[in-house]
Amino acid sequence: MKCVIGIDLGSTTTKAVILDEDAEIIGRGITNSRSNYELASAVARAEALADARFRLVSRNVAGELDQAALDRLSRAFRLEQTLGQLDRLHELIQEEVHSNGLGELKGAASETVKSIMRAIELEERAHFGLENPPQRSSFFRDAVGSAYTRFAEDVADARGVTFDLLLGLYDKCIIRVENEPMELGFAELISKALERIEDPGPLAEAVSKAAATELEEAAMVGTGYGRATLPFPKEAIRSEILCHGLGAHAMFPDTRTVLDIGGQDTKAIQVDGAGIVTSFQMNDRFAAGCGRYLGYIADEMNMGLHELGPMAQKSTRCVKINSTCTVFAGAELRERLSLGEKREDILAGLHRAIILRAMSLLARSGGVDDQFTFTGGVANNPAAVQALRDLVDENYGERELNISPDSIYTGALGGALFAHRLAN
């Protein structure tokens, strides 16, 4: 079957969306962006293609679909991917241990790493074995990195194989794992995954049919911060402004205003009834007011990015923050803490400050019209969403605010829709 792909190469994550001939979404893929942009887009694309094959599997099942079995298969597939990367990581770390002049520590280091890796593997098997695995970052680097750090702390020996040594090994090797192409797609791993689940029933046949279906990529469009580095011809590269506008329109057809807060920049976009951009504004010189700023704050507070919003929501008294300069964020934060302000109140203030900057861009782009769609990674942050709701309400009155659970894919979806137009 023919399909088209949109790839959004963002500063933090790279996303891919695949559409079928009827412009229906059949696959989505995401990965963390990395120094090798081309590889990041290849990984996101492979993820989206795997997702598309799963969609085909569900379409191919004869009779009633056993969703629970399909979910099991999907988790088994994820586990295979994780184990594949874990093996490679282990291999690289062992190579590193044996080549970097650790001297007499070599043997102990090798054994310690082995034990950490074994522990991670057990944990991963358990995680994917659960019917509803707890929410966590879907990126290998994050999930495994946090487990590695935890186990390394437990087994580190201050007089021998130290925590710093272990962490150094990990840091060096995870970058290599991320930046080398690996065969972790549907074709390579689905049979193994199928073996893992008991009694696949009619799934087995559906899987082999899905695997045999040729997905012919009729067109591909790249967008996002790193789009210029994509190996695409010029006509296959679209500005993320246009892609976000069109993607938001596809998700919510009555959208007239789009706010996108990504890792690198913030965009306020006005679109017409067909999703075509009529006006836009972007933040200029500062990363303030972007996702990156929240990332910085999370680091300063030693918290996970996804924990910031919920903590800010506990606030009862929002602290007024004037500076959203990323460079000064740490200083501002410590100053407030030293004044005895509560963390949640400071965080609430920071979220509001970010949204205030976005409000200024929105005003400059032409205001907030009904309907209003919020996209980008920050749209997943409940405190940011609340601050936005409040400020839009205060400034423009009641507006319908749309946020899709798949909002992170808005740009890639827009790109895919442009690709669909190119192909037709």
Add this chain to the structure above:
Amino acid sequence: MTKNAGKDRSMLIQKEMIAKHYERLESAPETGEPVVYTFVPGNLTELVRSFGALPLLPEINALQSGMRQKSGDYIAEAERAGHSEDVCTYVKCDIGMIKAGNISPTGTRLPKPDLLLLSYTGCYTFMKWFELLREEYDCPTVFFHVPYQGDGELEPEHREYMTRQLREQVIPALEKVTGRKYDEDRLREHLMMSAQAEDDLVAVLQSAKNRPSPIDAYFGAVYYVGPIFSSFRGTPEGVEYYKALREEVEERMAQGLGPITPVGPMTDEKYRLVVEGPPNWTSFREFWSMFAEEGANVVASTYTKVGGTYDYGFRHDPKDPIGTLADYCGGCYTNINLPGRVDMLVDYVREYQADGFVINSVKSCNSFSAGQLMMLREVEERTGVPGAFIESDLVDPRYFSAANIKNRLESYFQMIDARRVEASA
């Protein structure tokens, strides 16, 4: 840059004119030629020349330093001397240049002023700038106040107010520092030459009404307005330059050629644009290339009117030498109110059949940037063509974010494309 025999001639003439002028300025202390510092908007070059004095324009030095990659160091020098980051970067570049030995952009030594002639045409910073220079040089200053066109036009009493200042203050000050008597016939001769060059300049700028336009009326035109905005209005060199330029442009027009850009001759004029605001000088060619690579050509700009709005009909008039100087100063773009600027942009979009307009908002220039978003909305509303808003600076290289500006421009051009597709569907 791709060579073009026609273009080269006027370029060469200009280069030589500028080099000679700086040499003449350098030897002024020996030759005894008096030197008058003044600013581009509302410059009284004919009057200064009629006293045998040489004009020197600090903001031209600053932008030339910017184009030659010297402004960053000069600005740092001025900041070390205590000027804040938010001060106009032309000012800091000039102050830094003085502190670093007062060497002109072409490498010659710059003379001290015999007179600071401050013609105030809407830029408040100019006053502070000359205060700083007066402090530096301890020389006489004369202030010529041009009333702002707050209501959109100048009344007879405004004109009277200006001509009185010219007669009672500016001319006596020039007489004093040059030791010469005011010679109205000489002034008339200069004004006559001004009008001649102005005719040719307008023909050049209006050639952009053609499709394709033979010129880029912003990036290309900053070279074209150079001589007339600075020291050469009302001089034989100026007349010669504009005659040659007009011939070249008319020749290109006759051949149906587009402008020469840093990425070569433009063969496919995909977007016709109007631009508001001064260009960035430190990354001038890179900035221009971002337009040229996309086939975007500027067909009209307001910045090329800061030294006079000749395309609206004004010519220096030798029959009324003092009155015409007042009219000239009052009509400079910097002295026009916001509705007047909006009208101008709307006229340009319509008359030059533009597909869009771009505002380059300059970080350190409040007098230019204030109100530009309001202008954007209004021009969009009145013309129906989309506007783009980008931000950079005059001569501070720190405020030119190439990736950011390129991203906005690309998005903007793609937006025009998408709207075209939509309109034709």
